Amino acid sequence: MSGILVFGNGWIGNKFIERYPEARMSTIMIEKLSDMADVLDREEPDAVINCAGLTGSPNVDWCETHQHETMMANTWLPIMMANECHKAGVHFTHLSSGCIFYGESPDPKGWLEFDYPNPAAYYSKTKAAADLVLADLPNVAIARLRIPMDPMPSPKNSITKITSYPKVIDVKNSVTVVEDLLSVMKQLADKRAEGAFHVVNPEPLAYRDLMDWYEEIVDPNHSNDWISEEEMVKSGLTAKKRSTNILQNTRLAEYGIHMRPTEEAMKDVLKQYAENLNREKSRNPQS
Ligand SMILES: NC(=O)c1ccc[n+]([C@@H]2O[C@H](COP(=O)([O-])OP(=O)(O)OC[C@H]3O[C@@H](n4cnc5c(N)ncnc54)[C@H](OP(=O)(O)O)[C@@H]3O)[C@@H](O)[C@H]2O)c1
Numbered sequence: 001m002s003g004i005l006v007f008g009n010g011w012i013g014n015k016f017i018e019r020y021p022e023a024r025m026s027t028i029m030i031e032k033l034s035d036m037a038d039v040l041d042r043e044e045p046d047a048v049i050n051c052a053g054l055t056g057s058p059n060v061d062w063c064e065t066h067q068h069e070t071m072m073a074n075t076w077l078p079i080m081m082a083n084e085c086h087k088a089g090v091h092f093t094h095l096s097s098g099c100i101f102y103g104e105s106p107d108p109k110g111w112l113e114f115d116y117p118n119p120a121a122y123y124s125k126t127k128a129a130a131d132l133v134l135a136d137l138p139n140v141a142i143a144r145l146r147i148p149m150d151p152m153p154s155p156k157n158s159i160t161k162i163t164s165y166p167k168v169i170d171v172k173n174s175v176t177v178v179e180d181l182l183s184v185m186k187q188l189a190d191k192r193a194e195g196a197f198h199v200v201n202p203e204p205l206a207y208r209d210l211m212d213w214y215e216e217i218v219d220p221n222h223s224n225d226w227i228s229e230e231e232m233v234k235s236g237l238t239a240k241k242r243s244t245n246i247l248q249n250t251r252l253a254e255y256g257i258h259m260r261p262t263e264e265a266m267k268d269v270l271k272q273y274a275e276n277l278n279r280e281k282s283r284n285p286q287s
Pocket of ligand 1: 007008009010011012013028029030031051052053054055073077095096097098127145146147148156
C-alpha cells in the first residue's frame with residue numbers, strides 16, 4: 001500500500017479524512033514502540049500525519065493536573081513515531097501548536113518558526129519539548145496551528161468557543177482556518193517538507209473584528225463584554241494565562257504553499273458556519 005496514514009482519530013484527524021478520503025485513519029492506540037512498528041509494517045504508507053495528542057477536557061487546564069498522560073501523548077508519542085517512521089523511510093508530519101509561544105516576540109512582526117519557545121502552561125511545555133527535538137530531523141515536518149476556526153459548530157471549534165464566552169479577551173491573535181490547515185497538511189506530506197511551519201492565516205485577527213463579523217454574518221443578536229488577559233486569570237476564569245501571540249508564517253512559501261488572507265478566509269468560514277448553524281436549528285428547533 002502507499003499514501004497517507006493518519007494517527008489521532010479525533011477532531012482534526014477526522015476532518016482530514018473527510019477532506020481527503022484517499023488517506024487512511026489508524027485507529028490503533030499506540031502504547032509501545034512495537035505498536036507503531038507493527039502498523040507501519042502492515043499499512044506501508046508513504047507518509048504519516050500525526051493528529052494524536054491530548055488537549056485536555058473540558059479545556060487545556062486539565063493538563064495541569066494530568067501531567068503524565070499529557071507528556072506521554074504530546075512528547076513521548078510523536079518522538080517515538082518519528083523514530084519508527086525514520087526506520088521505515090516514511091515521511092512524518094506532526095501537528096503541534098502555536099501556543100508554545102507567549103506574548104511579545106523578539107521580532108516585532110511576530111514569532112518566527114525557529115524562535116525558541118517560552119511555554120507557561122504544562123500542555124504548551126509538552127508540545128514545545130517535542131518540537132525542539134523534531135524540528136531538526138530530516139523527513140519530518142511540524143505544523144503549528146493556533147485557534148482553529150471551522151465551519152461546523154462544535155465545542156472544539158474556536159468560533160463556537162469564543163462566541164459562547166460572556167467576556168472575551170480584547171487581544172489580537174494569529175488564527176488557523178481549518179480548511180486551509182487541511183490543505184497545508186496534505187501539501188507538507190506530499191512535498192516531504194522538513195522543519196517547523198507556522199500554519200496560520202497571514203494577518204493576526206483582532207477579536208473585536210471577529211465579533212463584528214460574527215454579528216454581521218452569523219447572529220445580529222449576539223453580544224459580549226470585554227476583559228483583559230490579567231483580569232481573566234485573576235477572576236479565576238482560567239487556571240493559567242492563555243498563550244496570546246502573533247506568529248509569522250514565513251516558511252510555507254519555501255514549498256510553494258500559501259494560506260488565504262485572514263479576513264477573506266474568516267468571512268468565508270463564518271458564512272458556512274451560519275449556514276450550518278441554521279441547518280442544525282431547523283433540524284432541532286429546541287437547541
Ligand atoms: N484543537 C485545537 O484547538 C488544537 C490547537 C492547536 C494544536 N492542536 C493539536 O492538534 C492535534 C489534534 O488535535 P484535536 O483537536 O484533533 O485533538 P482530539 O480531538 O483530542 O484528537 C486527538 C486524538 O488522539 C488520540 N490519541 C491520544 N493518544 C493516542 C495514542 N497513544 N495513540 C493513538 N491515538 C491517540 C485521542 O484518542 P482518545 O480520545 O481515545 O484519547 C484522540 O482521538 C493535537 O496534537 C493538538 O495538540 C489542536
